Amino acid sequence: MYEATFEFQADGLVAALSREYDAAIQLWCNEHCDLLYVRSERMDDLRSELEEQVGLQESxxxxxxxxxxxxxxxxxEEQTLVETHLANEGCLSLPPLIYESGRKQSKVLALDPAALTAVYNGLRQETRVNVLAKREINGLHPEVPILGLDDVLPRLSARQLETFRIAxxxxxxxxxxxxxxxxxxxxxxxxxRTVEEHLRRxxxxxAAALANHLTLLQ
Structure with a gap:
């Protein structure tokens, strides 16, 4: 199996909220309702907006x-781009969908790498798209069969990565x-002070990335 993560500009409510409130939003869709993980420095305003727009059951x-x-x-609430291409190429969307600063990240699973290329080409005809990650799945995890290092480890900036490695x-x-x-x-x-700032970030x-996956060790 093969996996790729595509990022592209998105329309709709979630993308708009991520842009307006400089938020990172992870969405697990359940058709009738959604589970959201949201991170924003304007959380109170964003939470009020969510309550007004779609309603919240539990938080x-x-x-x-x-x-x-x-x-x-x-x-x-959104005009989706990727799902049509996934259906045409026999690919699957892997949750969660991630929205950050108005852009959407979609992780796609395919049996053939050519299908991922076809999805990319289809998206590129409609919008500007970036490939954030691409890999072949060769191993299993007892709890999450398609969990890889790129799922657990965060993306650091070049300076953060260099500083952390040297430290x-x-x-x-x-x-x-x-x-x-x-x-x-x-x-x-x-x-x-610049070194300390890079290390803190x-x-x-x-820490935030690992904390989300520590339950896999229990």
């Missing part, structure tokens, strides 16, 4: 994060630490 909110069940299915290599995370952020800054050609992304 758990902590700071800038929200998990909620909607009263109705949100996918019917780890130089022993910054050893006990006791074998280097300082000032020395790392000298090596990277930036000041200490990288660590936050890694």
């Amino acid at each position: 758990i909110q902590e700071g800038n994060q929200l998990v909620t069940v909607t009263d109705q299915c949100l996918r019917q 780890h290599t130089r022993g910054y995370y050893e006990l006791p630490r074998e280097t300082t952020t000032a020395k790392l800054g000298d090596e990277l050609g930036v000041n200490r 990288a660590e936050n992304k890694i």
